[in-house]
Structures are given as structure tokens and as C-alpha cells.
Amino acid sequence: MAVAIRELAAADAAARLGELAAILRDAVDHGASVNFLAGITSTQAEGFWRDQLPGLASGQRRLFVAEDGARLLGTVLLMLATQPNAPHRAEIGKMLVHSAVRRQGIGRRLLETAEQAALTAGRTLLMLDTEAGTAGEALYRRSGWTELGTMPGHSLNTAGLPHDTVFFYKLLA
Secondary structure: OOOEEEEEOHHHHHHOHHHHHHHHHHHHHOOOOOOOOOOOOHHHHHHHHHHHHHHHHHOOEEEEEEEOOOOEEEEEEEEEOOOOOOOOEEEEEEEEEOHHHOOOOHHHHHHHHHHHHHHHOOOOEEEEEEEOOOHHHHHHHHOOOEEEEEEEEEEEOOOOOEEEEEEEEEEOO
């Protein structure tokens, strides 16, 4: 399967809200702790992505997607810090790969694309967090991210139970 990674502009994201929502719902349905609980609806998932559109339009957020020519397979958000004292920082979020195509290197490619975009934008410090003990945590470790620490009970998992969150950073320069 040929998978392309590309940036999705705000207008394109708006036109593909249903597909973006489907990837988010799939992630939550398969246990990913990405700020939502089990039972997320299409309306809630589309609402999340709709809320990203102003940031995508302004350039404060950048959305990269993996696609096979027919459908979206994964996403990653690069969120540029806007504070005056943080022109060197960005955060990674909504690093999602559809469950049907996981373990094929798509997540790694999405992450590398976001990292390169951050560096091109002059961002040399990246941050992210993920649920402890997950495939995401393993991916970030393999990709050279440094653990900052683990916060016990930081978030609820999809079942509504507290779980530990691992915070990571990566220096790009």
C-alpha cells in the first residue's frame, strides 16, 4: 500500500471532517487516551476537528495526514506556541493511526514529518504526552524522544479510570 504524508490546509480539513472524525473515533474505540472517553460520537469527533480549523487557517496549528489516495489513515497536529517567550517551542498532538493500518511505519512517518515541519518553522523544542505503557510511548522512545517524567493518574483512560501519563520532549537543533 502506497501511503503519502502531506499537510492538510484548513479548507481541506473542513471538507474532510467526517474522515478526520472517523480516525479519532477509531482511536478511542481501540483504547487510545486522546482526551475522549469511550462512546465518543461522530458529532463530538467532528466538533474537535472543527475547533482546529481557525488555528489551521492562521498557521498556529498544522495538520499532517497519511493517506492512501482514497482515504485518510492517520493524523498528527503540530501546535506552535504563541507566547512571546516561546518562539522556539511546539507541541505534538492527535498522533493517530487507524487501527486497520497500524504497525506499518505510518506513525513514525507522521511524527518525522511533524518534527521536520517544526524545525523548518524555527521550533527546536517539541513536547508531547501519552498514556504510560502504550504503543505510542514505545514509538516516542524509539524516535529519540526524552522522557521528562510520569504523572500518576493524570488523565482518565477511555473507560473513565485514572491512568499515568508520560511527558516527553525532543530537542531538534
